[in-house]
Amino acid sequence: MNYWQNITLERWLDCRDKIQHDWFKNRYLVFLQARWKMLDKALASGAVFPPEMIATILEWESKREPMRNMIERTIDALRPSHLLDIYPLTELPSKVREELGTLADEEYQQKTKLLVRQEKLLKLFDEVDHCYCIIVKRASATGTADECSFERFFKNCVEFDAAIASLPRDLPLVWIGEYDIEED
């Protein structure tokens, strides 16, 4: 089964933690924050980057796809209808669960404007990726490239990261009143 099919909230959050939190923010952005000035100087003067720095910059290549997939699955993952898979809501008649699930999802997306946020995230992702590609092209001196700098790349990354961080981290289930289940 494709990992990304039928993504559950738990798997999505796990993925988000690993890609966005553990790698992108904790490693990639920390590196860019410390080195963008030095990297821009090297870029401007045509100097050679140290190999370990090249390796770090190129980490984006392997993380690009999982990052994009994670963003594209945001709406699927953050659906309140997933909570209907938790007992005792599983005891509801299936038609009720279906209708309730659809209603809850629509309501939630309206309130959180999740679709708009996802679209913005994808746009920001594309800007980061575009900037990355230009820099790598310039750095490897192949073909022509528009003006781009590590400073701009870092700034785009920070904006992108803030947008991901602003997504909900949970779908809390709140019990109101008492609920009795008739035992068979």
Added chain:
Amino acid sequence: MPNSVPHILVIDDQFGWSLESRRDLCLSFGIADETGDDIRPEIINNAVARARYCSGQLRGNNTLENSLPTIMAAVKKGWPHSSGWRWALILLDIRFVSGTLGPEGVSEGKPGDSEFGIQALKALMEFDSDLPVVVLSSRDRGAVIEDCRRAGALGFIQRVQYETDEQSPRKALVENIELNGLISDNRILLDENNRIVGSSLAIAKTLRAARRAATGTGNVLLLGETGTGKELLARYIHDVSPKSAGPYIVFHPFGSATDLQEDELFGHVKGAFTGAVSDRRGQFELANGGTLLIDEIGDIPDNLQKKLLRPIENRTICQQGSSNELQLELAMILATNKNLYDYVSMGRFEQDLLNRISAFPIRIPTLRERLDDMPDLVYCLLDRICLKSGSRWPRKVLPETLAELRQMDWPDHIRGLRNTLEQAVKNNRDSELLLPDDIRDTMGRLETKALVQHKTQSLRIDGGDLQGLIQSISEFQVPDSYDELQGCLSVVKEAMGDLLIRLLRACIDVTRHRSPGRIQNGDVNLAGAVSCMAGKRLTTSQAADLVKQLSKLDESVAEAWSLLDRELGSIIKDAIRLRTRRKNTTKRSDSD
């Protein structure tokens, strides 16, 4: 910024293990790595801190395990360190990724990883709530700050931020060290002879409170016994405040006659009174744009207290003889060695004035509370004394001499220490050593002089000291044999009951009512007396309840005292007779 570079501890799984990431963090934040496990640490110019890193984890056979003991061991190493310094700040991550290491050497993660940081924070606070912990996180601030604050963190630093003129990671760290860090700061205040010396926890906490107060807009109230250095601390607050470029003015009520104090503070216009031949600016105006310290605020006369309400609240004054209001822009610091809450209960200080001046109360530690600073203080004072007197500088202070100095009571605190050292140097001009005998001889001579009355928090019971009594109780070695412990409860209860009744009697005596003419007429002020004892303002019924509880601790003692002391006896009897208000009675008016 302080003269020496502070030591910080960074507890973070990633920066603990990954040297590349650590170098990047050091570069961004301007930290020098002192951990000792990196053969190529990043070279940092003008480092703002010296950091040691701890991963908070244990590495096993292809696994990483989150480990509280590892964190505790790292913290304890610098709290304090064997060479005397202590952590100025501890940066703590929230999420620690543990579990089996994958093919890229990265842990897969386990449930509970995202909460380990908060767990560690709680454990650290339980170990010592004075630990200056700041969260270093890449999580969104709003998501974690509330949990972290509740668990005891002092602040939050984002590990990644886009640098602008106003903000940068380095600036964020410097701000956190200044606002939340425990650092010694012996910058020169006024002149070479004035600096705050010491690196003990007590003085570091006081300096931190001072720096926080300096950045606020409220009035600062310095509370400290005579000789603890209130004026020095006030000067420090001015020097670290945004108004440090402005004037620093000090007003002492004892510096001028009572009827001239108002003129000194507010100034006058020409012709305001006989003798006012020209305009005169008062201390308030002279301090405009800077800081005004009103020392000994507890001794300001009553009429002047009322006139201070407005300037202290909204910085508006009128010169004497003028109806024009002047709006000023200044910081105000008030200092006292009095217990102002007692003074309010006694009717000697305005409650309204107390409300206005106590936005930032800072208590200055006594010398006994900062004995760790004794070596620094002694050397600094000796330096000044010898320079001033032209004496040969005692090149060495023996450890036995420092131990002797630590044993002493120091009711006059640093002033007393300075006097003792002055005498010791004077009596041993050409000596190269300061011996314990030099101190003992000096103390012997000082004790023959009149003793200084201590009006503040120390209480004297039969020639002893309350603090000393409490220390004796806490150091008391509890017996461990059945015979010795048998019946101990009644003996201890009797002694405690007796002490509490005697304390009550003392408080009654110092808080008797004043008549409208401000002469004590002897009436008992029960609420005032018990408020004094409790250290906070109580209503009459709360005071009576407390007296009831005291008398019930050992009823035989209360009865014995009642027979010996008629007044005390009737106070206790009246308190016992007062019934607490029942909850279902009709609510009366507020004047009840």
